Amino acid sequence: MHIEIDEISKIFGATAALHPVSLAIPSGALVALLGPSGSGKTTLLRILGGLEYPSAGRVLFDGADATALTVQERRAGFVFQSYALFRHMTVFENIAYGLRARPRATRPPKAEITRRVTRLLDMIQLPDIGARYPSQLSGGQRQRVALARALAIEPRMMLLDEPFGALDAKVRKELRQGLRDIHDTTGLTTVFVTHDQEEAMELADLVVVMSMGRIEQVGKPQDIRARPATPFVKEFITA
C-alpha cells in the first residue's frame, strides 16, 4: 500500500512536535523514521496509525484521503514500544484478539481463527507458547507476540514504535533479522521508528532522518551515508 504524507503538522499546546512535513512511502517498502528523542518521529507514526490527529495536512493511503479514518478503520498493525500485550490473556488470546473483536458479520469462524493463530505462532518461531501469559515470557518473546498480534488482523501496513528499544544487544540482532524476514514474507509496507542509526541503516530500504519536527533527509541508507544533506545528518550518521 502506497502511503503519502501531505504537509502534516502537529502542535501540542504551544510546541510544534511536527512542522509541516511531506513524505511519499512506496508500496511494500521497509522505512525507518530515524532521529533523536523530540524529533517528532513517534508523533508522525501515531498520526499514520490514527492515534493522533494532525493539526493540519492529509494522509493518503493508495491515493485516497485517509485522514478522517478512525483507528479501527485504518487496519494498521501497530507494535508499541512497550508491546502493550494484554496481561490477563494468554498468548493465543492476544493474537486472536483482533479477529475476535470483529463484528459478527466479518468475524471468521473459530476453527479459522485457531488456524491463523497457529500459523502466526509458527511464523514468529514460537509454536509452543500459546497457553502462556505475557508475564511468563522474555522480552524478545513478547516483542514477537506483539508482532504476531498485529499481523493477525491482515493489516494494510505495519507501524512499529522502537520495536527493539527495550531489548539487550544480542536479542536485538536476532529480532532485526526476524523483522526483515517477516517484511519480505508479507510484502507489507512497514514503517518503524528508531533512534539507533545502525539499526535504521542495516534494516531499512528507505531512511527518513528527522530532527526537531522536520525531515532532514530521505533516501536509501548508502545514499545518506555518502551524501548527507544537512549538518545535522552529517553529525547524526556516524557509521
Next chain:
Amino acid sequence: MARPLIHRSPMPGLGLSLGITMTMLSLIVLLPIGALLLKGAHFGLAGIWETVNRERVWAALYLSFRLSLFAAMFNLVFGVILAWVLVRYRFPGRRIMDAAVDLPFALPTAVAGIALTALYAPNGAFGQLAAEVGWRIAYTQWGILIALIFVGLPFVTRTVQPVIEEIEREVEEASATLGASRLHTIRHVILPMLTPAALTGFALALARAVGEYGSVIFIAGNIPMLTEIAPLLIVIRLEEFNYDAAAAIGIAMLLISFAMLLVINLIQIWSRRRIGHV
C-alpha cells in the same frame, strides 16, 4: 539449620517493640476473641447449634447476609463507575466528590443511621417522593439495603481507583488498532484488569455490611423475622443477660466474617498468580 524464629539483628528495640506488640495484641484483641470462643466451647457445639438453629436466628442471619450481598453488588457496579469517573474525567467538583467518597468511613454510624432515617421516613425528603409511588423505604428491608449501601460505598471505589490509574494507555490504544470498538475494549480489556481489585472491594463491602449495626437499627424497624438484623439479635440477648445465646450467635457471625476474610485472601492470591500483580 532451620531458619530461626527471629533473626538476630543490631537494630535496637526488639524486646520493647515485641513486648508492646504482643501484649497489646493479646489484651485488646486476642483474649477477648478467645473469651468468646471459650464461651462457645463451654456451651458446646450442640448447644450453639441448638441456639442458632431457631427460626428467628436463621431469619436474622439470612436477612443480614442477603441484604449485605445485594448492597455489595450495587456497590460493585456503582463503585467501578465512580472510580472510573473520578480517575479518567475532569469536571468541576471532582475533587469534592473524591473526598466525599470517604464520608461513610469518617461519619459515625449512629449519625448515618438517624440521617438516613430522616431522609427516607414517610415524612422525609426522599420518603415523601417514594410514598407518591406507593413505595415505603424506611422501616422496611429497603431501608436496611440503603443503609448497607451507604456503609459499603467507599470500598470498591477505593480499591479500584489505583488500578485504573495504572492502566497503560497503550494497551487501550493497542486494542483499538486491532479493530476493537471502544465498548469491546472496555468489556474485554479494561474490565478484566479491574476484576481482582473490584472483587476485593466487593468482599470488603460485604464483610462490613454483615456486621453493621449503628447505621441500620434506626431505619430498620427491627421487627423479628422481618427486619431484624443479626447484630441486633445479639444485643437483645445480651440485654436479657442470655450470654450463652449471644455468644452462640456471635460465634456464628465470627465464622461468617472469617470465611469472607479467607475469600478475600484467596482472590488476591489467584489474581497475583494470573496477572503478576493485583
Next chain:
Amino acid sequence: MSDAALTRFRPATEETAFARRTLILSAVLGLGILVFAPLIVVFVEALRDGALAAVQSLGNPDAAAAIRLTLTIAAISVPLNAAFGIAAAWFITKFDFRGKAFLITLIDLPFSVSPVVAGLCIVLMFGANTALGGWLVAQGYPIVFALPGIILATMFVTFPFVARELIPVMIEQGRAEEEAALTLGAGGWRTFWTVTLPNIRWALMYGVLLCNARAMGEFGAVAVVSGKIRGQTATMPTTIEMLYQEYLAVAAFSLAAVLTLLALVTLLLKTALEVRHADQLAATHGR
C-alpha cells in the same frame, strides 16, 4: 483538513461524549443521593428550630456529659493505639522473622469483626459474672458498664488503624537510615526520635486522624459494653440514639451535627495530607 473530520476524531482511549456525560451524571447523582443528602439532612434537622435552639441543646447536662466522655475516650484510646501502631510497625518492619503475614492478619482482625461482636467479646471477658470480671468489680475496678470497658471496646475496633498506615510506609523507607544512625553512634531511642519519627510523621498523623474519627464515632461496640448510663457511660453516639428515641430530634441532630463537623474536618485534613504528602502515605499506594 475538514472541520467535520476534526470533530469526528476521538482518541482511542476515550469514550463518546454521550457515554462520558452519562457516566458523570450517574456518578454525581448517585453520590448526591447516597452521600450528600444524608450529610445535608443532619444540619437541616439540627437547625429546624433555629441555630440558637441547636446550640442550647448542646448545653443540656446529658449532651455535655456525653461530649466530655467521648473526648476522654478519644484522648486515652487514640494515643494508646498510636503507641501500639508504632511499636508493631517497628517490630514488623525492622526485623526479620517467620510469621509476619500471620501477625499482620491478626492485627487486621478487628476490621472483619462486627462491632457488636467486639463488644460482646469484652463483656464475655470482663463482665461482672465472669471470674476475671467479678474479681475486678470486687476490687473496685469494674470494666463493663464503666469507662475502662468503653476504652477497651473502642481500642478493639480502632486497633489496626495506625499500624496499617505505618507498616507499608516504613517498609518502603527501609532500614538504611536507621542503620546509618547506629553506625554513627546513635542509641536506639535517639535513632527513633531523630531519624524514624520525622520520616513517618505524616503517615502517623494520617493514621491517628482515622483512628480518632472512628474512636469518637464508635457506636455498636460501645452500646453493648457501656450500659449507656445517662451522664456516666453515655458517649456522644449512644446519647444521639437516646435523644432520638425520646423524640428529641433537634437535640439528637445537633449532637450529630457536631460529630458530622468532626467527620468533615477529618476528611479535609485527610485530603490535605494526601495532596501534600502523597509520597509518604500508605493510603496513596493502594488502599
